[in-house]
Amino acid sequence: MSLLLIGSAFAVQAKNLTVYKHVDKNGIIHYSSKKPVGKSYNILNVRCPECAAWRNSVDWNTTPLIDNKFSLEIESAARKHDLEPALIKAVIHAESAFKHKAVSSAGAQGLMQLMPLTQKTYQVSDPYDPLQNIHGGSAYLKHLKGVYNRLDVYLAAYNSGETAVEKYGRAIPPFPETREYVRRVKILYKRYQQSARLNAANQQPGNLTINASGR
Structure with missing residues (x-):
């Protein structure tokens, strides 16, 4: 269809x-x-997750991270597409706040807010299926990373499209929404990296995890 x-x-x-x-x-x-x-x-x-009223009400440096949703799907996509799980999480958080049925004002759908052409390109038949959506979005992100290399630029391309990035000399287009998008994904990316390092440190042999009862 x-x-x-x-x-x-x-x-x-x-x-x-x-x-x-x-x-x-x-x-x-x-x-x-x-x-x-x-x-x-x-x-x-x-x-609309990216609308101004919602976007401007969030402090991306302090808003709670979402580390307990779609972990298996994210890890699977990270391995297949050679991306950091922290980057995938940051994009999902910025795009949909981990709401797998999110729909934007422009018609982007699902966790990584895939447009219909992107869905078709990466064989996503159900954009609301978390596994399909995350793999499709990650494949597109991998493609953009290979084309533009620089984090700022390939994030801008994910938001505004390759045509806009090419038009402005392979740099971030001067669109307030795109500049804000790049800013917030980078903040979330750094925070998810820090969270991953902390979790890994806590799982090292010899570290003692105390449960809520103190035992």
Whole structure:
């Protein structure tokens, strides 16, 4: 089934969006902010993770990390695509806050907020399946890392697309959203790295873990 997204109809500033979904006679799914006339439809109430109101309310240096969700899927993708688990976690946290059914105002879906073309490229048939989504997003991240090498730039490409990065001389495009995205992923990446090192140190032989009862 192919997917047609009418992203320009969505208001990026909105905190919550009402989106109308209908399937035409050819089986193509359409999303719109306007109610379809003379067609059956479903209403989706979309929470936009990257919208300004949500983004600006979070202190990325202190917001709690999410280390206990989709660990097996993340480790699997990290091994297959030669990425640090901490980087994958940082992208997932920044993109969806680990909500596997998240949908953005532009139609990006799932944990790593994959657009339909990215899903097709990396054979993601169900963007809401955590394993498929994480592997698809990680494969795309690996591709961008190979093309641009520098962390700032390939994160910018993940957010704004390769076309925008190429247009601005393989540098971060001057888009406030993209600059903010790179900033917050880097903060989360560093914090997830620190968390991984701490967890590894605590698991070394000779370290004593005391449970809540003190025994």
